[in-house]
Amino acid sequence: MSNIVASSIAIFCGCAATYYSNDSSATFSYLKAAASSASIYLPLQLIWSCFLYPLYFSPLRKLPQAPRVGGWKSFFTITSPPQVLEYMDTVPHEHFFRMLDIFNKEIVILTDPKAITQPYQTDAYEYVKSVNGKKIIEAILGNGLVVAEGHDHKYQKKHLAPVFNFRVVKNLYPLFWKKSSELVSSIIAEIDTKPNSSGVISGTVDIDEWSGRIGLDIIGKAGFGSDFNAITNPHSPLNTSYREAFIPDSKSALIFLLSVLTYPPLIRLLPLEKNRQVREGMNMVNSYLRDLISQRKSDMLKNVDESDYLDKTGHRDIISSAMKTNAFTTENLVDQSKTLLGAGHETSSVAITFAIYLLSQPKYAHIQQRLRDEIRANLPSPSSGVEVNAELLDKLPYLDAVSKESMRVWSPVTRTSRLPLHDVQICGVTIPKGTTVQMVPWALNKAKIHWGEDAREFNPERWLVGENKANGGAASSLAYATFGTGPRGCIGKGFAIGENKAILAALIGSFDFKPVGGKEQKVDIMYGVTARIVGGLKVDVTLLDDW
Numbered sequence: 001m002s003n004i005v006a007s008s009i010a011i012f013c014g015c016a017a018t019y020y021s022n023d024s025s026a027t028f029s030y031l032k033a034a035a036s037s038a039s040i041y042l043p044l045q046l047i048w049s050c051f052l053y054p055l056y057f058s059p060l061r062k063l064p065q066a067p068r069v070g071g072w073k074s075f076f077t078i079t080s081p082p083q084v085l086e087y088m089d090t091v092p093h094e095h096f097f098r099m100l101d102i103f104n105k106e107i108v109i110l111t112d113p114k115a116i117t118q119p120y121q122t123d124a125y126e127y128v129k130s131v132n133g134k135k136i137i138e139a140i141l142g143n144g145l146v147v148a149e150g151h152d153h154k155y156q157k158k159h160l161a162p163v164f165n166f167r168v169v170k171n172l173y174p175l176f177w178k179k180s181s182e183l184v185s186s187i188i189a190e191i192d193t194k195p196n197s198s199g200v201i202s203g204t205v206d207i208d209e210w211s212g213r214i215g216l217d218i219i220g221k222a223g224f225g226s227d228f229n230a231i232t233n234p235h236s237p238l239n240t241s242y243r244e245a246f247i248p249d250s251k252s253a254l255i256f257l258l259s260v261l262t263y264p265p266l267i268r269l270l271p272l273e274k275n276r277q278v279r280e281g282m283n284m285v286n287s288y289l290r291d292l293i294s295q296r297k298s299d300m301l302k303n304v305d306e307s308d309y310l311d312k313t314g315h316r317d318i319i320s321s322a323m324k325t326n327a328f329t330t331e332n333l334v335d336q337s338k339t340l341l342g343a344g345h346e347t348s349s350v351a352i353t354f355a356i357y358l359l360s361q362p363k364y365a366h367i368q369q370r371l372r373d374e375i376r377a378n379l380p381s382p383s384s385g386v387e388v389n390a391e392l393l394d395k396l397p398y399l400d401a402v403s404k405e406s407m408r409v410w411s412p413v414t415r416t417s418r419l420p421l422h423d424v425q426i427c428g429v430t431i432p433k434g435t436t437v438q439m440v441p442w443a444l445n446k447a448k449i450h451w452g453e454d455a456r457e458f459n460p461e462r463w464l465v466g467e468n469k470a471n472g473g474a475a476s477s478l479a480y481a482t483f484g485t486g487p488r489g490c491i492g493k494g495f496a497i498g499e500n501k502a503i504l505a506a507l508i509g510s511f512d513f514k515p516v517g518g519k520e521q522k523v524d525i526m527y528g529v530t531a532r533i534v535g536g537l538k539v540d541v542t543l544l545d546d547w
């Protein structure tokens, strides 16, 4: 409506200005009228959407409100997840509150399971993701499940869900363990250059680099039946070109901000080094995946021995299984593959980095030790070559608790947004069509309203004792938002949990982790689609005997 009013005023004034201009060449010109209209329309629209609507006309302005802090600067900055968490704890509210984000953009932050249920579960298809958000993600993940909407999404999920079911994921555990064992050997090789006088093998490694490499290898093998060998070969093109696209720096923050505010495909054309890296990485991935899928298809047509694509538990990789459904074209399969590669490796590796960050801090040394004791008492060592399956890994309660708790305290995905396709009622309040409503896993996971006074503490015990231990002590399972929820929740949740537990078990069983310098370590975090530690995570590792 505001667009119609502003454009009508602008066109009227633009035409009038052109018509009554004193300029001698001012016979009425459509081009000039359009230019004058635009020059009036844009400021009008800006004044309306940045000031008049949010401050004086929005029906949501009476909702509980997050305070504006930081003066005029806050008008030009995106609110960070830690600020959202601060508001969750301090703004008195019931189901949600309103926040004015960059350029006074209205956002409704959902904090209560009742409020989350409608947009994320029961009426999920009455909402869409934000256009710019999708464009940012699509550049890396392709036009697959993460960005699909409505019927397209239902169709894709229906055909992909069976290849992620419980039984299939359990069959992948030996692969998770095999790759984790390879990771342990490679880290030993990196630090085993000069044992100290007492024969202790130790050194400093960038665990973020290693978690990215194992994340790629696992999704490569499970997703495409293809070993990327990123653990053993850091110079593999996928590891260097593709992962470069995910490594955050000040330029990626700028590109993210400009993309959110304008039109992401235009921003990607800017001659910036980061844009070049992303383009190169994506070109490489596109051609790699296209070749791989064409090869699979032609093999399938020729009815060639399928055992090539079977691992020893008889599981076909995800893309070959999706191909068998005949539900996707080659181009669709390339897009789904990019989705699995990006969504499946980035989140999982961030989760491992943060788990090691937490466990290595001196104040949590007792948690690291207790976890190690449980692992060593129940699992064979990676060097033994003995297979570890789902039955073994899933029966370790403390490992399970540490895995859940680390992904609670540091949710890899920072925020998720939805926009209603028409005016909707959430908990009795009308939310106008197109308003951004957000579930912010990074903040919700640590809000005191759900987790109590020690909400920000890393305390795996909350998943082991107490009345609501199945929810980590929270009254509702929706307070744990790490994997989202409802029809658009994470399809790879079971996969990610199994992978996380296998890698943690192999690492913590094998090594002692400490922060470099031994003291509590502060890290800078960049909050994009995922939260990433700027500059990676260097930790001191010591190889432990007797396992």
Ligand code: HEM
Pocket (backbone or CB within 6 Å): 145, 146, 147, 157, 219, 339, 340, 343, 344, 345, 347, 348, 351, 407, 411, 412, 413, 416, 417, 441, 481, 482, 483, 484, 485, 487, 488, 489, 490, 491, 492, 493, 495, 496
């Ligand atoms: C620790 C690891 C992971 C975390 C924290 C995570 C988190 C999430 C979250 C929060 C969403 C919902 C986003 C939204 O509501 O807008 C999501 C969706 C998705 N995830 Fe994950 N994820 C992880 C691992 C994986 C893995 C391993 C895969 C694939 C192998 C995967 C594939 C996907 C896909 C395809 C979607 C889109 C689902 C849909 O729209 O229906 N994720 N993930």
